[in-house]
Amino acid sequence: MSSxxxxxxxxxxxIPLSIVGNVLTPAxxxxxxxxxxxxxxxxxxxxxxxxxxVAEFVGNPQTFNTYLLVTLIVATMLGAAIGVxxxxxxxxxxxxxxSFVSILAQAMTVFGGLLITKICLDAANMSARVREIEKLV
Numbered sequence: 589m590s591s592x593x594x595x596x597x598x599x600x601x602x603i604p605l606s607i608v609g610n611v612l613t614p615a616x617x618x619x620x621x622x623x624x625x626x627x628x629x630x631x632x633x634x635x636x637x638x639x640x641x642v643a644e645f646v647g648n649p650q651t652f653n654t655y656l657l658v659t660l661i662v663a664t665m666l667g668a669a670i671g672v673x674x675x676x677x678x679x680x681x682x683x684x685x686x687s688f689v690s691i692l693a694q695a696m697t698v699f700g701g702l703l704i705t706k707i708c709l710d711a712a713n714m715s716a717r718v719r720e721i722e723k724l725v
Contacts, residue, residue, distance in 0.1 A: 638717075645718045646725070652718055659711040663704050670700030 645652035677693030680686075 642714070642717045642721060645714070646721045656711060656715065659707060663707050666707070667700065667704050670696060670704075674700070 674693045674697045681689035
């Protein structure tokens with residue numbers, strides 16, 4: 589294909605695409621603005637609920653200690669369950685010589701580790717917020 593023909597094909601495609609882009613831009617901008625507004629409202633609601641929870645924990649230290657203990661128990665139980673299932677998958681993979689089962693077991697171990705890390709980090713962040721508020725009071 590010659591470069592002249594490529595130029596004319598490109599020009600023929602560019603003009604309609606430019607028109608379509610200009611026509612669709614306001615609709616896309618409205619859609620994005622609505623999406624970000626909804627996200628901001630949702631985030632504001634989550635922050636308000638979190639502040640209420642922190643205030644509850646500051647006002648009732650026994651509830652906060654119970655929350656931390658339950659988080660510790662859940663993380664431990666989740667880690668044990670993931671370890672057992674991953675071990676079973678590794679055993680199954682070694683018996684069947686299927687690499688897919690071994691990969692699944694590894695993925696489950698990584699996913700479980702990330703899940704437990706998130707649970708523990710959420711508790712640590714909550715603890716930091718509660719301690720910060722307690723220092724101010």
